[in-house]
Amino acid sequence: MTKRLSPRSFTAPSVALILVLTVVWMTFPEEIPFWRSLAIVTAWGGSGLLAANLVLMVREPHIARQLGGLESMYRWHHRSGMIAYLLLLCHPLALALNGWVEAPQLAWQTLVPWAQSWPLWLGWAALVLLMFGLAATFAVRLPYRRWRAFHFALGLGVVLALAHVYALLGGADTLVLLIVVTGVALGWRLIASDLGMASHPYRVTQVVRQTGGMIEALLSPCAAAITVAPGQFVLVAFGDGKTYRGCGEYHPFTVSGIEADGGLRIGIKALGACSQRLQSLEPEVLVRLQGPFGTFLSGSLSGSPFAQQLWIAGGVGITPFMAALRAHACIWPTTLIYLFRKEADAAFLDELTALATTDPQFELLTDASDKELPDFPELLGKIGQITAREVYICGPIPMVEALLPLLREMGVAEESIHFERFDFR
Template sequence: MAPCVAVVWWAFPENLPLWRSIAIVAAWAGSGLLVANIVLMVREPHVARLLGGLESMYRWHHRSGMLAYLLLLCHPLALALDGWIEAPRFAWLSLAPWTQSWPQWLGWGALLLLMFGLATTFAARLPYRRWRFFHFALGLGVLLGLAHVYALLGGANIILLLIVATALAMGWRLIAGDLGVAAHPYRVAQVAHQPGEMIEVLLVPHASALAVSPGQFVLVAFGDGPHYRGCGEYHPFTVSGIEADGGLRLGIKALGPCSQRIQNLEPDVLAHLQGPFGIFLNDAPSRPQLWVAGGIGITPFMAALRAQHRIQPTTLIYLFRGADDAAFLDELYALANTDPQFELLADATGKGLPDFTGLLARVSQITNRDVNICGPMPMVDALMPHLRQLGVASDAIHFERFDFR
């Protein structure tokens, strides 16, 4: 945010009417936020680690996009208010595109594309591939908006630099991210079916292996096989196991059209991986641990448990609807029997919410533990008040929101 504040301070004009000054500052601040928004869209592991993880980047991507749109919406409105002070008809003329020249048309086109792109952002039921295509309208809107400023300023070098930076960021995201030019090739070595419409896939590297830690996830695009057709797009899956030879195990539950198709995956299918991403379970535990997993949320904990015995007392609360929905349950019981530092509390919740009061009462010294949660957000939201009521500090509670829209 500091660069944005610096741009606003630099851009604030002198000896101009108030509303015209506000319009200019809103345009500069909105343009700066849009460029930052595009940079945050880049799906590069090194950049993600530098900025606190991909989940944090996407959260700020959404926030900066919304704020930029509001600021840019204020730009023509402030110009209209400036004209209104002189005469009402001047306010209308400042808002009527057909009375203006082509640089202003670029600005209106940018605003319309941003409006369209943001509208599709909130269309939760839109298929992912179509949503992603429409979302690129935001990027085109950014380029149009910068071209609008460039034309009005008569070719300012700083705007040209921002246009080039935006185009490079969009190109890198499209070529390296969506098309997967920089992805690592792997091969499906094994597909094991788990309870609850879930499979665990073992992938072995064809070239250099990704350096993955327990708790991280990768973006995977599966190719075609003799009897399998891939989705043709990248989806995030959490690593459930890391092999000594660089192989990765992924837990994949049928939650959408693509993951439903992946349930029919077969060996020898080629896969392309990007990553790794995520900072969940990233720190070496310095205190006793409480892990809470719901459904497919068990996968990062499986990777950690399979990697080594616990160095701190660790209690895992594993929540599932029924025995036919409890992936890895037998292995978890076996791990609990062989690791004296690991305690398993497995609970079949049915279709209702878990009895968090009773479950947490079975956890000793809960206020002295770090709490790591992975599961559906309704489960996380229901658990948080119970933890706070028991006195667990906010900075001791860790979870990630895996929302890629």
């Protein structure tokens, strides 16, 4: 994620806003009681946001570029989903209050499912599924595979919500619009992305063990290669090999090297069940690859305006910088601070040390810290002209969060700080 706001940063929220405003405008109630009007507006507003939420979940490189990047899309996917949920919680409560105006008992009669017919049961089922799906979404300790399965409940919740509206209203124009948008977005995501119809076939041609808990795999294209720039990431699903059994699900990996023949190197650290299994990856395994995504380092490589670089990498966060350093010699004077727990855990360290001796523009600083976080003030104090530098950070969230206030305190301009972290849950 880069901090600099480009016009495209506003594209993803604009898509959500336009869709929800269109839907509310098309269905805005007139001359009916306040609470009932509120119920109608929250229902359509929530439904419009759910449809926008699904559009922002589509994982397609061209669309992601138009919408300000996959990270921005996912951020607004989360926000639109949450706002939709809040609006949809208000919908039954506003209906109940509409009944309350007449008689308190009528409020309960409006809500209670056993006094209703199946179209309203659909509404309740949709709301409960959204509730359950969101609860699972926020359960950060849930293993990824189970988390992902529960997350699908949200998609089913959206379908039931639209079925609820259809059962009540029939094929109203606004509903048809929402069904089409939802159907295309869900279908695209499931068929093109999750089932891999739009993925690129690659195969593993080399596996290099970097450290005890990290390998680097070389993926070579089986058909046309995709064009990737240093700093970008791809989504990769590994299949089976002679002895290796892939987990088959897509995970994001930052490219650590780009070969002349279109081959891509990716660093895989054992962080979860799937990446742990990947440590025994073997050549000839077929992979499905989607991407590329992301714009991290794009400013540092395009070369305008002139700026010295400060790159800060923590652990596996070294990979985008490796791709840039392997692609060509540094364009600008560049200092890389590489942070790791202990030297045995530091992937690419020998290669980086060799690069620092051959490239006069490149300086390498390393820090092995067994503590939770290294002494950042001391480390950054070693950097000359820090306010004149473009700073790129890639690493664990606690590291990024510790560095940001410190850099601002040291006078680094907000627009000169760029950071990347994977948070695709």
